[in-house]
Amino acid sequence: MDVDNLEKFNPLALFDKEANAQMRKALDSLGGNELYLPPLKLHQHSDYAFVCFSLAGPLGMKPQELAEKLVAGIGANPLFEKIENVGPYVNFYIDRKVLAGKTMEMVFRMKDRYGSFEFEDQAPKIILEHTSANPTGPLHVGRARNPIIGDTMARILRKRGYDLDVHFYVDDMGKQLVILTWGHENITGLDVESDRADHKFVKFYQEANRLMAEDPNINNEINKLISLYEEDGEADISKKVKKNCEDILEGMLVPMMRLDIHYDKFDLESKYVRDGSVAEVVEKLRASESTGEDDGALYLDLEKFGIHGRENKLFLTRSDGTSLYTTRDIAYHIDKHNNFDHMINVLGEDHKLKAEAVSIALNEVLDYEKKVEVIFYAFVSLPEGKMSTRKGQVVYMDDLIEEAVSRALAEVEKKRPELPEEIKLGIAETVGVGAIRYNIIRVQAEKQMTFKWEEAMNFEGNSAPFIQYSHARASSILRNTDAPNDFDPGLLIHESEISLIKALARFPSLIIKCADDRTPHLVASYTYELASLFNQFYRDCPVLSAEADIMEARLNLVKCSKMVLQNALNTLGIVAPEEM
RNA sequence: GGGCGCGUAGCCUAGCCAGGAUAUGGCGCUAGCCUUCUAAGCUAGAAGCCAGGGGUUCGAAUCCCCUCGCGUCCGCCA
Numbered sequence: 001m002d003v004d005n006l007e008k009f010n011p012l013a014l015f016d017k018e019a020n021a022q023m024r025k026a027l028d029s030l031g032g033n034e035l036y037l038p039p040l041k042l043h044q045h046s047d048y049a050f051v052c053f054s055l056a057g058p059l060g061m062k063p064q065e066l067a068e069k070l071v072a073g074i075g076a077n078p079l080f081e082k083i084e085n086v087g088p089y090v091n092f093y094i095d096r097k098v099l100a101g102k103t104m105e106m107v108f109r110m111k112d113r114y115g116s117f118e119f120e121d122q123a124p125k126i127i128l129e130h131t132s133a134n135p136t137g138p139l140h141v142g143r144a145r146n147p148i149i150g151d152t153m154a155r156i157l158r159k160r161g162y163d164l165d166v167h168f169y170v171d172d173m174g175k176q177l178v179i180l181t182w183g184h185e186n187i188t189g190l191d192v193e194s195d196r197a198d199h200k201f202v203k204f205y206q207e208a209n210r211l212m213a214e215d216p217n218i219n220n221e222i223n224k225l226i227s228l229y230e231e232d233g234e235a236d237i238s239k240k241v242k243k244n245c246e247d248i249l250e251g252m253l254v255p256m257m258r259l260d261i262h263y264d265k266f267d268l269e270s271k272y273v274r275d276g277s278v279a280e281v282v283e284k285l286r287a288s289e290s291t292g293e294d295d296g297a298l299y300l301d302l303e304k305f306g307i308h309g310r311e312n313k314l315f316l317t318r319s320d321g322t323s324l325y326t327t328r329d330i331a332y333h334i335d336k337h338n339n340f341d342h343m344i345n346v347l348g349e350d351h352k353l354k355a356e357a358v359s360i361a362l363n364e365v366l367d368y369e370k371k372v373e374v375i376f377y378a379f380v381s382l383p384e385g386k387m388s389t390r391k392g393q394v395v396y397m398d399d400l401i402e403e404a405v406s407r408a409l410a411e412v413e414k415k416r417p418e419l420p421e422e423i424k425l426g427i428a429e430t431v432g433v434g435a436i437r438y439n440i441i442r443v444q445a446e447k448q449m450t451f452k453w454e455e456a457m458n459f460e461g462n463s464a465p466f467i468q469y470s471h472a473r474a475s476s477i478l479r480n481t482d483a484p485n486d487f488d489p490g491l492l493i494h495e496s497e498i499s500l501i502k503a504l505a506r507f508p509s510l511i512i513k514c515a516d517d518r519t520p521h522l523v524a525s526y527t528y529e530l531a532s533l534f535n536q537f538y539r540d541c542p543v544l545s546a547e548a549d550i551m552e553a554r555l556n557l558v559k560c561s562k563m564v565l566q567n568a569l570n571t572l573g574i575v576a577p578e579e580m
Numbered sequence: 581g582g583g584c585g586c587g588u589a590g591c592c593u594a595g596c597c598a599g600g601a602u603a604u605g606g607c608g609c610u611a612g613c614c615u616u617c618u619a620a621g622c623u624a625g626a627a628g629c630c631a632g633g634g635g636u637u638c639g640a641a642u643c644c645c646c647u648c649g650c651g652u653c654c655g656c657c658a
Binding site: 038039041043044045049051053054057063086087088089134136171173174175176294295296297298299302307308309310311312313314315316317318319320322324325326348349350351352353354356376378379381386408411412415416431442443444446447448449450452454455458459460461462463465466468469470472473476477478479481517521522525528529532535536538539540542543544545558579580 | 581582583584585586587591592593594595597598600601604605606607616617618619620621622623638639650651652653654655656657658
């Protein structure tokens, strides 16, 4: 993507380019042609700042002297209000009128596409795999970071212009579904009242695991079923497993839909076993120099690739030749490799070693070129410790959503008792679900989190409802008075107006950064900041009671803010309500 | 034992990759602001040896080394 293209989508690109070009020119004219000029940074003290320490020495000047000469060399520029030095710093101040005009023009032209980009040529095809939770029971909040990070990242990458496919890899080939199916067929007397297959089956799964551990006969019976399942896709057990898997998956997706998280495709692990691609991979790996056999079981020797530990054999097959999870994952990634330009996975930090092994197998042993990129996240734990389905120490997503929505409803009842019931319910859903997504995405993925109800249910300060509230305020101003097409952006000179416009201008750059650095949490900080600046504007600058020309300009600023708030919330998968 | 990640006010958190001008916000706490576009809001204040130690640099939360704490992995489980 070249700069000219960027300028079509990003109001700051022009200023970026100009400030850097002017600096370069001034530096060259001082004899610094050979010197590397780091890109100018946005800074709190000015719009673009450059520090002269590192270049002063090579030019035989003192930093302040260099700064003064650079400023003199640059001279006046129509894009900048002033360019001056403060000690050793060169500061560029963007012309507020030019910025306001360019930014608002672009927001109005692009509307809900503001913050989106398009590649000039064919967009690269990316496959993003996320969630991929075992279909054995309902999703709990310990795993909820995965779909939320994944879906937010998907939204960011789409805005960036990639041709993106989101896939959910279904582990339907392991033992767990057979155990669960056996439990469903053989266990009676369990209290499993639920209209959701995931909630119902998880109880059979837990009970079957318990019985397996204490009764060797049951253990044997289930192991036989597992073998049969792996060998014969048409066996009775295989048909039942398939059906149960589908039902459970359907249940698991209910809260995902409620969070507005969607998938383009579900890839079944069993497909790669049944179509022979796993067997093919095993043979290729066996033929390589990097694997060995232990009692008939094939393993990858990780020691050779610099991975050390107590045990560094990664097993690819069992002694009986049947495949293991990682092997199937290698086959899956070969399939991805053949159909996409780039692969990204969202995985829990417990998968680090396995992900590395898949990469070694793919890139180093089998010589495939493209790398698998992984976004890792740390687990969410409870104040009393790790979340565990077995110990019953879990909070299910369904319960979290219910609780959030009902607390939001209580809040709406209190604040807007006059609203019709249906509207109240709609707002509660929007606010409750938004609060959950926001509180999970706002923290950097690799940081550990402890789940606390009070924090997850936060409806003020740094939270989704805070942002939604700003949007509702903007909507409220525009409810009966539309912004006229004709207005003078030059009238927007209040400090709060200027800060708000700068924030609006930054949105496309933010999308680029978050897409390229894979940092979805920064969309949350940005959106919060934007909402906060809107609230300050709201306090300082009355709109509807202002003089006609000021009112027209402010109405347009409100309209722009509403659009960008909506686009930013949309990037987070959060609804922007008209009222609340 | 080894690998990887994390450690920023009582609690949560941005900044760290590409080192610079008084370390970002929030929760909680203290004191204020609703006859005026929605107070789920706004303003002001108190609160930090940026885990600890060493190094590199004119300059370190940021880069390097060591130590400590937390998480996670090192199954013919997934």
